[in-house]
Amino acid sequence: MRFVIAQDLLADPRVSLVAQAASVREGRRLAALHDFDVLLVDLNLGDGTGFDLMAHVKTLRPFAELVVISASDDEQHALHAFELGATGYLVKNSWFGNFAQSVLQVVNGGASITPNLARRLLRKLEPQPSTLAGGMARQQDTLSERERAVLKLVASGYTSPEIGVRLTISHQTVNAHVKNIYRKLQVRSRAQAVSQAAVRGLL
Numbered sequence: 001m002r003f004v005i006a007q008d009l010l011a012d013p014r015v016s017l018v019a020q021a022a023s024v025r026e027g028r029r030l031a032a033l034h035d036f037d038v039l040l041v042d043l044n045l046g047d048g049t050g051f052d053l054m055a056h057v058k059t060l061r062p063f064a065e066l067v068v069i070s071a072s073d074d075e076q077h078a079l080h081a082f083e084l085g086a087t088g089y090l091v092k093n094s095w096f097g098n099f100a101q102s103v104l105q106v107v108n109g110g111a112s113i114t115p116n117l118a119r120r121l122l123r124k125l126e127p128q129p130s131t132l133a134g135g136m137a138r139q140q141d142t143l144s145e146r147e148r149a150v151l152k153l154v155a156s157g158y159t160s161p162e163i164g165v166r167l168t169i170s171h172q173t174v175n176a177h178v179k180n181i182y183r184k185l186q187v188r189s190r191a192q193a194v195s196q197a198a199v200r201g202l203l
Helices: 002-010 024-033 050-060 075-083 099-107 115-125 129-140 145-155 160-167 171-185 190-199
Strands: 038-041 065-070 086-091
Touching (some): 002 099, 024 050, 038 099, 050 065, 065 075, 065 099, 075 086, 086 115, 145 160, 145 171, 171 190
Parallel strands (some): 038 065
16 A cells, blocks of 8 residues: 555655655654654554554644544544544545645645545534524624634635635635634644634534
8 A cells, every 4th residue: 555655655746756765763763853843644554553653743844734644534544634633534445536636735724635534524423403592693793694604614624725716806815714613712723723713513
């Protein structure tokens, strides 16, 4: 699987593959040696889990984007990955896209999630009608109309420039809205923002 992904990345001149690792230990060593923007990580690494490596990388390189590539489509695994700062979660047998495109998508401010999993996560996180009755009005006040519009496009996988075009605003303005969303929802990534907004009934 790593060979297939590597060939996909190497075929795109916009992407540089700087290192490959087959274990958590090797991943930690290489992460300390190389400067990189994105880590593609499997959850099953033999000597540990991808979660271990993700947590370590985030302390070492807090601005690196994390994209999980896993055979598991378990919602709890995906949510835990997002809690660790992941901006992508691709299920091996359900992902028919291009891995290089996924890398470029998260680097440009988007989120890359296998569509079927994304839909299931949103459904799973939808508040029940009984919980909405008493709190929806207050929750809806958390984000402005423009911020909710931006967040809905983020959840759909659009990058900041693409959102700017759709809403006829600059991508700098989009990024400003995203920062406000982070602050209000108390999150650190776009994937976390989408998850929190779904929990609060803001999508």
